[in-house]
């Protein structure tokens with residue numbers, strides 16, 4: 001891995017995990033984020049400070065994206081969302097990270113982005129999100145299984 005800055009005490013993602021850690025190694029971690037209405041909302045966060053995908057070498061980029069695909073697969077298999085949104089914004093923290101966001105047709109923002117204004121008619125989680133809430137134990141297990149299998153490479 002190329003040189004990167006030392007952990008920064010002023011950086012939220014150096015000081016905290018940024019969610020419930022489902023899996024981690026020295027390069028990245030997968031966290032489950034507490035976002036009411038979007039059970040399963042997860043992030044893949046690089047351990048070190050990198051701002052852009054092109055700051056990574058080819059192997060690092062592949063490793064990061066493989067992790068995103070693992071999360072997406074586990075999410076599809078266990079939470080049955082209507083769609084999965086992938087996003088990399090990173091405007092506020094110096095850790096390159098991907099959001100993996102399960103979406104349901106009756107969620108509070110569908111079909112707009114989760115960062116848009118909610119639908120005026122939205123009231124609490126819909127049936128899809130409620131079912132997913134009950135499937136989070138299976139989702140956590142699927143993430144662990146996917147990365148455990150991957151580890152030997």
Ligand SMILES: [Zn+2]
Nearest residue numbers: 008011013014
């Ligand atoms: Zn940091």
